[in-house]
Amino acid sequence: MEQFRRQRTTGAWSDKERGIVDQYQTATSFAQPAAVSGSTKIKSRHVDVFYGSAQAIFDVNLDIRDRTVTAFIGPSGCGKSTFLRCLNRMNDPIEGARVEGEVIIDGENVYAPHIDPVQLRARVGMVFQKPNPFPKSVYENVAYGPRIHGQVSSKSELDDVVAEALQRAGLFEEVKDRLDEPGTGLSGGQQQRLCIARAIAVNPEVILMDEPASALDPIATAKIEELIDELRRNYCIVIVTHSMQQAARVSQRTAFFHLGYLVEEGETNQIFTNPKDERTQDYITGRFG
Numbered sequence: 001m002e003q004f005r006r007q008r009t010t011g012a013w014s015d016k017e018r019g020i021v022d023q024y025q026t027a028t029s030f031a032q033p034a035a036v037s038g039s040t041k042i043k044s045r046h047v048d049v050f051y052g053s054a055q056a057i058f059d060v061n062l063d064i065r066d067r068t069v070t071a072f073i074g075p076s077g078c079g080k081s082t083f084l085r086c087l088n089r090m091n092d093p094i095e096g097a098r099v100e101g102e103v104i105i106d107g108e109n110v111y112a113p114h115i116d117p118v119q120l121r122a123r124v125g126m127v128f129q130k131p132n133p134f135p136k137s138v139y140e141n142v143a144y145g146p147r148i149h150g151q152v153s154s155k156s157e158l159d160d161v162v163a164e165a166l167q168r169a170g171l172f173e174e175v176k177d178r179l180d181e182p183g184t185g186l187s188g189g190q191q192q193r194l195c196i197a198r199a200i201a202v203n204p205e206v207i208l209m210d211e212p213a214s215a216l217d218p219i220a221t222a223k224i225e226e227l228i229d230e231l232r233r234n235y236c237i238v239i240v241t242h243s244m245q246q247a248a249r250v251s252q253r254t255a256f257f258h259l260g261y262l263v264e265e266g267e268t269n270q271i272f273t274n275p276k277d278e279r280t281q282d283y284i285t286g287r288f289g
C-alpha cells in the first residue's frame with residue numbers, strides 16, 4: 001500500500017482527498033495487479049471532431065494497448081463517447097459530424113478511403129449503454145453477424161459459433177434452454193451479456209463499451225465487470241464510464257478527458273493515486289464533474 005501513500009506531484013493530498021483515493025484503492029478488486037504489457041493496438045493521431053461548426057474533440061493523440069482494458073473518464077460532455085465512436089467510425093452516420101486526423105489500428109488508418117466501415121465494425125465491435133438486442137430470438141441475435149459477414153458455411157458451424165460466443169459472454173448456462181425465445185425477454189443484465197455475445201460472435205479484435213453497466217443493478221453490473229476482466233485476455237477493450245470506482249475496478253489504463261482534450265493517460269493506479277495534471281486531480285477528488 002505504501003506506494004499509494006506518496007504525495008502527488010501537484011502538492012500534498014488533503015485528508016479528504018486521501019480518503020477518496022483510498023476508496024478507489026479498496027474498490028480495485030481484480031484489475032490492478034495485472035500486467036499492463038499489451039502491445040499498441042490503436043493509435044490516434046491529431047484527432048479532431050466537429051459537430052457542424054462546434055468542435056467536440058481537440059487534437060487527441062492516444063495509444064491504446066491490446067489485451068488491456070482502457071477506461072475513458074471525465075465530466076459529462078467532455079467528449080468520451082465522441083472519441084470512442086471515432087475508433088470504429090460510428091460518428092460517420094451522425095449528420096454534421098466530421099472527424100479529422102488518423103485512427104490507426106494495426107498500422108492502418110481506419111479513415112483511409114478503401115476501408116469499409118461495416119467490415120471495420122465487425123473488427124471493432126461496440127456495446128452500448130442500453131442493452132439493445134434485436135427483436136429476434138436469443139440464437140438469432142448472436143447468429144446474425146457471422147451469417148451476414150459470411151463467416152460460417154453450415155448450420156452446425158453457426159450453432160458452434162453461437163454457443164461459443166454465449167459461453168464467452170458468460171450467458172450460455174442461463175439461456176441454453178431458451179435459445180428460441182426472444183432476446184428482449186431476458187433480464188437487463190442478461191440482455192447486455194447477449195449484446196456482448198453478439199459483438200464477440202463476429203470475432204472482433206477490439207470491443208468498445210459505452211457505459212455498458214449504467215442501466216444495470218449492482219449484481220448485473222458486477223457480472224459485466226467480471227466478464228470484462230475475463231475478456232481482456234483476448235481482446236483490446238475500451239470502456240467509457242461515469243463511475244470512477246468502476247474504472248478503478250476494471251481497467252489497467254485510464255484516459256482522462258476534459259472539455260474535448262485528452263488531459264492525461266496512464267496506468268489506472270497512477271491516474272487515481274498520483275495524477276500529473278491538476279485537472280485530473282480535481283476530477284477524481286470530486287471538485288467538479
Ligand SMILES: Nc1ncnc2c1ncn2[C@@H]1O[C@H](COP(=O)(O)OP(=O)(O)OP(=O)(O)O)[C@@H](O)[C@H]1O
Nearest residue numbers: 051056074075076077078079080081082083094242
Ligand atoms: N450528435 C451530436 N450532435 C451535436 N453535438 C453533439 C452530438 N453528440 C455529442 N455532441 C456534443 O459533443 C460534446 C461531447 O459529447 P459526448 O457525448 O461525446 O461527451 P461525453 O463525455 O461522452 O458525455 P456524457 O458523459 O454526458 O455521455 C458535447 O458538447 C455534446 O453536446
